[in-house]
Amino acid sequence: MTSADPIIVETTERIFRDLADPQAINSADDDAWRAPLWTALEEAGLTVAWLDDALGGGGASIADGFAIARVSGTYAAPVPLAETLLAAWLLGRGGIEAPTGRMTVAPTRTKDRIVLDADGRLVGSVHQVPWASASDHMALIAAQADKNVVALVETGACSVIAGTNLAADPRDEVRFDGVTPLKTAPAPEGLGERGLRLMGAAARSLQMTSALEAILDLSVDYAGERVAFERKISKFQAVQHELAKLASETAAAMAASGSAAKAIGDAEAFDDRTFMEVASTKVRVGEAAREGAAIAHQVHGAIGFTEEYVLHRFTRRLWSWQDDFGSESVWAAEIGKMICAGGPDQLWATITAA
Amino acid sequence: MAKSIEFDALGLPPEAESLRGEVREFLDAEIAAGNINPNNAGGRGSFDRAFSKRVGAKGWIGMTWPKQYGGHERSYLERYVVNEEFLAAGAPTQAHFVADRQSGPILLQHAPEEIKADILPRITRGECTFCIGMSEPDSGSDLFAAKTKADKVEQGWRINGRKVWTSYAHQSDYMIALFRTAPPTKENRRHGLTQFLVDMKKPGITVSPIPFMTGGHEFNEVVFDDAMLPDNSVLGEIDGAWKQATSELAYERSGPERFLETYQVLVELIGALGDKPDLRGAEGVGRLVAQLNSLRRMSISVAGMLAAGKEPVLEASIVKDLGTNWEQALPAKARDLAAFADVEPSNRPNFQDVIDHATMIAPKLTIQGGTREILRGIIARGLGLR
Structure with a gap:
């Protein structure tokens, strides 16, 4: 995989820094920050970076798109950037031109399935879809007979039952009830709902890694300012060791999510090797999120769980992102089944295959 | 702070992967000849001078050292592959392991010329054991x-x-x-x-x-x-x-020996659960494999930094802390996960032996080569807290 284009990384950073400062958003009285942020991201071509130029996208590499997701996590901004990126990517896999505006993808959970029936209508329902209610369009993987198709559908044509995750971001149920998609195309060989979940899991893992970095920095800074028993609490060994554990969990997330992005960028196929790398990553990063968020809150004490302080912008998203595109438990069970089916003699070969 | 930590994604280069094939052939032959018993709970990774000489003859000791002293001027990533293959197979490396990882590099850096010329070639031939x-x-x-x-x-x-x-x-x-x-x-x-x-x-x-x-x-x-x-x-x-000690730490603390010491437990657990495990067993194995995979990614990343001439002391401490905690907890987790499995009677004794042995060596894993508490202090220093 080629590494990410520094101009894309810098542009993404600049837009978020200028328009989505977590403290400013946290203190904002209204949603006035939302529109300018989205417009800036869209005008810079970041939202559809993964789509070919010819299809109205940015023509960016896999590495570039993942780098955009990675930066967005640093700000934990409530904006469907990763979702729109993923949708544009999926549409591109089917050779479908992307519309402008906010998008999301489905299905994102193992138990959800969408069918394109013989009359070309979508049937089925999907749950916990990120940002569906705020999206203009959705990109879907649907089953048609024994094949997979990529479908573009107008969200307004579907029944959306709005919900939220614990960070108050939309996580909605969507019922298709015979909606006719705007466009459909055969999915490339080997790309099905698991491939979409893996792509989403990799993007989410990168966002989670950046959010972990952010809470590590917040916690180290806070421990260096807060004084108790006439010392900065960062000078207490017990606090130092907790922060060291948070750093280690963050480091594990860095290594795991970086290698998941690399695996997809190198292969751009969703075979068993990519599955092992990405599924392992979502498990490990999810575990890091749980452990890391707990430590960050413990270090912060009472201020950490107030509304006015910025920590919750990250920890609430870390907790809810654990569930997106497959939780630790879901992916771990899939990995475990594959490993056990291969038997003990195959284990080492599987681990070293990537 | 987060910016002081670096774990770049790194794949192993093709020459390292082709070397893996050679190492596996060698190990298969050793197992076939009865020199390694991969199922032997207590004897894994033991001391065998004859084995070390055969490894030396393959050119797999002192791999990264200058040819002038019997080394092979290969990369840290190639050394990484040999190391992890030996560990996974439970090869008896103790007669050369310390000299290869640690003592040789110290001599290379600090010993007088006549000592280097005398001892280093003997280490690479597998004839010289260090403590x-x-x-x-x-x-x-x-x-x-x-x-x-x-x-x-x-x-x-x-x-x-x-x-x-x-x-x-x-x-x-x-x-x-x-x-x-x-x-x-x-x-x-x-x-x-x-x-x-x-x-x-x-x-x-x-x-x-x-x-x-x-x-x-x-x-x-x-x-x-x-x-x-x-x-x-x-x-x-x-x-x-004291000025010389710190640079060694990155070599000493980041290798796969910091998480593969009880690896056989995972192998035996998968055997015990069978090819259709219950959901609890499947999820448990999946988590362990995911954790192992991330540790391996971290260790390879550090090997890459060593190859690039960096001194990733903070990253190495993180690998050792996470890695030794993982391998230490493994026997108890395997015991839990296998609790309801219908272990085949013929597999039962070995599974139990492996868990028993790993349980008893587990306490040393977070002591030797830098205790957990020392490592966390180093990490805290890396974060600017000390």
């Missing part, structure tokens, strides 16, 4: 409390004192030891220690066993009673060993 003389009865994690004295005399250095917990001292040809050559200063309590090369055959050195709770003999007490060392046994700066 590490650090801990003393009153000096463990606090290395700078070491008291064993080296006095400068006309004929060289006279050594008096005692080292403990010295692994394989009873089978080693040499020790690299830390001796006190001057008292610490007020300004620097780390001052006054010097690294020495000790020929274990010298008179005045007595080695006695300190058996493990398993009954196994790895640990020793080494007593120095007026042992004499020549002038050219000094390694590096007199009184300044």
